[in-house]
Amino acid sequence: MIRTTRRSVLAAAALLPLFAGAAVAEDVELTYAGSGGGLAQVMDMLFDKPFTEKTGVRIKPLATTDRVSAMRAMMQAGNPIWDVAELTPVEYATASLEGWLEEIDWAAVDPNNLLPADAKLKDGGVAATYSTILAQRTDKLPEGKKMTSWADFWDVATFPGPRALQDSVLDNLEFALLADGVAAKEVYAVLSTPEGVDRAFAKLDQIKPHIVAWWTAGAQPVQMLSDGEVNYTSAWNGRITQLKKEGVPVEAVWNGGGLKPSYVGILKGTKHKAEAQQYVSFMITDPVRSAEFAKMVAYPGMVKGLYDHMDAEAGRELPTYPENLAGQFVTDAVFWAKNMDALQERWQEWLLD
């Protein structure tokens, strides 16, 4: 132990002049509000250290929770102590609606245009993704048939057998509309009208008697599929990959999946906007680094060319793999931030009815 420590101290000392030189030139430190834990370790290795080496800008990662309250306090004080923040869809939507985020100059952040339009929002970028997909037990399917859409999930005559869905209004309203023939692109336009919401609930009425369980934790659908409790269920994609690896005959239907991004945003009023943009660019627009990240955490970004740096077998299990991406819709965080309370209440009434 002592030897290792001494050796690493020596190594650090040898590198010191290099960093010191860079620090004199720039002397900028960016505070990054992340989630801490294993994710922070991966980011430190793949993003933070190489970024400092390249630019001299140091990254100070923080493990944060309840970021909305923290950002509200910072904005009231007029002094953001974070420069860059990782944001869940609802956090991003709230921050965006409240005007807490700097606009991002995408021409500077993504000069080679490697990110699809969906990943480049006015004031935030998509850093990682997961998807709520339809999962099926392939050994319990009727002879020669396979589910390929939410319409099939609703088709209890062709595909009999117990089913499960998440106890969540988000996703299920979208799935119901897709099953009812609404195009993925139109889902939120339809949901924005009272008639559209009624239509989704009416479609859900049809499947309600066939749902044996409404899951609340991501481990439950996996458990129910592997125990044979249900044949078909909605589930989070990473868990299904894991289950498949354990030898359970399951398959994901990517068509109709609800893609959920995790965003990265720059806080309004930061003193280091240029460096923050550089860091965002470094994090989400490099296919090689993004591929490394996806291999380690299974939540891939959206940069083009990511899958050129990963073997196809691993790629096919990820939500942004081109073939998988085609049929999915991106969960509209702003829609849900505005409508969650009212729709959740109606959902609970509907469940108890």
Place this chain on the structure above:
Amino acid sequence: MSIGPRLTLVPAVALALLLFAVPVAFVLREALFAPDLSLAHFERFFTRGVYIAVFEKTLAVSAAVSTICLLAGYPMALFIVTRPPRWRPLLLFLVLVPLWMSILVRTYAWMVVLGREGIVNNLLQWLGLTDAPATLLFTTGAVYVAMVQILLPIMVVTCYSAMTEIDPGLVRAARVFGAGPFRAFREVFLPLSLEGAVTGWSVTFILSMGFFIVPALVGGRKDMLLGNMIVNQVGQGNWGFAAVMAIVLLASTVALLGLVRLVASRFLYSPREEQA
């Protein structure tokens, strides 16, 4: 009382203040400020039918579970307390073993037992009693079974400790004066053990009111308790509304227990009052 014995309470009171009173004050603040002082969250809770329905369900399930626990646990405690003293530790140990397993593990175990391909269904089909798997899991019945199993040891222990306080000489005296075993139990032992039974019922009731893992894992869509709704609202970042539900839960539990105490001391344990 001199100051000495009171000092022994300091650690407990400090802990209670720090770990209970202060957090409850925070929760109350969360409920009342939205973000300015208002009763909007409370109004939402009491004016929308769905929340009241879930609240009533929580009360009904908790009362039923505690009552089932009492009806099953009291005779168990009675059985143990009437065994020869050398057997009792072993019997109590057997009652307590399940308490050492986490609620989550026991709930998952029920899923394995009650599932479509679970032990009960396999047995029923092997015996030829059913052709297709019966729906046992994700039902209200499954919630009752799992909650009773989890809370029963607490009931047994509470009743048992009250029963060991009863002087066996009193029952013997009743027998000597000509009471049959049933009458001696009914007129001597039962009244003396009632306080323990009420305490057991109250403790299981308090615990039931806060359950959420069990209904979430083994219940159906209608088996939603207030605890589940709180988890739900916290998950969506609605701390204020979640705080309102937590306060309603706490206040109603305290009020109900006060009522139980009042009614019980007035009608059930009057003999003891007279003794004193």
